[in-house]
Amino acid sequence: MTGATAAPMLEIDRVAKRYGETVAVADVSFTIEKGEFIALMGPSGCGKTTTLRMIAGLDTPSEGEIRLWGRRINEDAPWEREAPLVWQNYALFPFLSVVKNVEFGLKQRGLPAADRRRKAMEWMERLGIAGFADRGVDQLSGGQRQRVALARALALEPEMLLLDEPLSALDPHLRVRMQAELVRLHRELGITFVCVTHSHSEAFAMADRVVIMSEGRVQQIGAPREIYRRASNRFVAEFVGGNNLFSGTASDAGEGVVRVEGAFGSALAPRPSDFEILDGQAVTLVVAADRIDLAPAPSGTGNEVEARVVTLEFVGSSVTVFLETAGGAELRVQRSLHQIENTPLSPGQAVFARWPQAEGFFLPA
Numbered sequence: 356m357t358g359a360t361a362a363p364m365l366e367i368d369r370v371a372k373r374y375g376e377t378v379a380v381a382d383v384s385f386t387i388e389k390g391e392f393i394a395l396m397g398p399s400g401c402g403k404t405t406t407l408r409m410i411a412g413l414d415t416p417s418e419g420e421i422r423l424w425g426r427r428i429n430e431d432a433p434w435e436r437e438a439p440l441v442w443q444n445y446a447l448f449p450f451l452s453v454v455k456n457v458e459f460g461l462k463q464r465g466l467p468a469a470d471r472r473r474k475a476m477e478w479m480e481r482l483g484i485a486g487f488a489d490r491g492v493d494q495l496s497g498g499q500r501q502r503v504a505l506a507r508a509l510a511l512e513p514e515m516l517l518l519d520e521p522l523s524a525l526d527p528h529l530r531v532r533m534q535a536e537l538v539r540l541h542r543e544l545g546i547t548f549v550c551v552t553h554s555h556s557e558a559f560a561m562a563d564r565v566v567i568m569s570e571g572r573v574q575q576i577g578a579p580r581e582i583y584r585r586a587s588n589r590f591v592a593e594f595v596g597g598n599n600l601f602s603g604t605a606s607d608a609g610e611g612v613v614r615v616e617g618a619f620g621s622a623l624a625p626r627p628s629d630f631e632i633l634d635g636q637a638v639t640l641v642v643a644a645d646r647i648d649l650a651p652a653p654s655g656t657g658n659e660v661e662a663r664v665v666t667l668e669f670v671g672s673s674v675t676v677f678l679e680t681a682g683g684a685e686l687r688v689q690r691s692l693h694q695i696e697n698t699p700l701s702p703g704q705a706v707f708a709r710w711p712q713a714e715g716f717f718l719p720a
């Protein structure tokens with residue numbers, strides 16, 4: 356459409372979806388700009404698939420409005436929207452060959468046979484599956500099937516591609532490769548991607564912005580780094596993982612600095628600019644586990660907490676050190692395997708956990 360000057364590509368405006376008594380989506384608003392890669396992420400049942408289905412036109416909102424380039428599309432049927440959904444492999448037609456699967460949408464659109472074959476082959480070449488054109492889809496691996504599903508959707512040249520857990524059926528090794536492939540395709544094609552996932556690593560590795568949902572509501576929207584480094588509430592801080600949430604009592608430490616004292620020990624952190632913290636108020640200080648250092652002796656500078664190593668957890672080349680502070684609070688620190696090898700730690704060992712003042716931030720009450 357013309358005339359709509361700065362309207363975002365897609366607007367989800369106070370959308371709710373109820374199925375009888377069940378509230379699948381309570382109140383969701385966010386916008387998507389053309390060319391973005393958006394990930395909808397949250398725990399099972401938070402309403403992310405329902406949100407995607409409403410964007411696709413497979414479900415109609417009970418309340419609110421969905422606008423594409425400023426135009427309400429609540430009542431538009433899926434085929435009236437330039438947004439084919441790539442579901443997982445089960446959505447491929449097992450009785451059709453690979454090329455017929457890829458051609459399917461083009462045939463529905465009435466494209467002549469020669470044109471749709473040419474277009475299908477182009478996309479299959481691009482996705483590295485042209486060699487399987489005449490195979491049945493049940494003779495393909497998970498990754499190949501995922502490529503067929505992608506080729507089928509992309510052949511329609513959508514403005515926006517909606518992906519529901521596109522990588523969940525793949526083994527971990529293949530998942531990482533397909534993840535890189537999706538990022539590459541997104542960059543090359545300039546199409547807007549909206550992807551539902553419950554996987555942190557997928558969302559944070561692929562998306563420009565992540566929408567974190569819980570119980571049918573948006574908890575935070577932001578670039579992956581922003582969400583990791585500045586969770587806006589307790590749910591997000593806990594959900595993204597890797598954070599310490601220290602409870603304590605606040606007191607003024609002068610010059611834009613707040614002191615927090617609690618079972619974890621005592622620490623200073625910058626006073627937040629967007630909400631107030633009063634003396635004596637109960638607060639939660641967040642410090643990312645990978646921003647804390649461990650040392651055998653106190654240095655006498657910065658935030659320092661005495662603690663004892665409880666256990667170590669090794670996942671790949673990353674090590675999480677679980678500690679207990681002198682006051683009995685839990686503390687976790689993330690190290691690389693390399694760091695642990697250089698400075699071995701063992702359960703029961705006494706250490707000093709330290710972090711720069713600026714690394715801590717407060718959650719709003």
Ligand SMILES: Nc1ncnc2c1ncn2[C@@H]1O[C@H](COP(=O)(O)OP(=O)(O)OP(=O)(O)O)[C@@H](O)[C@H]1O
Pocket residue numbers: 374377378379380397398399400401402403404405406553
């Ligand atoms: N057709 C339906 N009828 C009744 N309830 C539904 C329907 N679809 C979804 N729900 C409910 O709405 C809530 C949100 O579902 P939704 O599928 O959107 O969650 P999700 O975040 O995608 O979860 P998952 O990661 O498990 O797929 C759930 O409690 C679900 O049981």
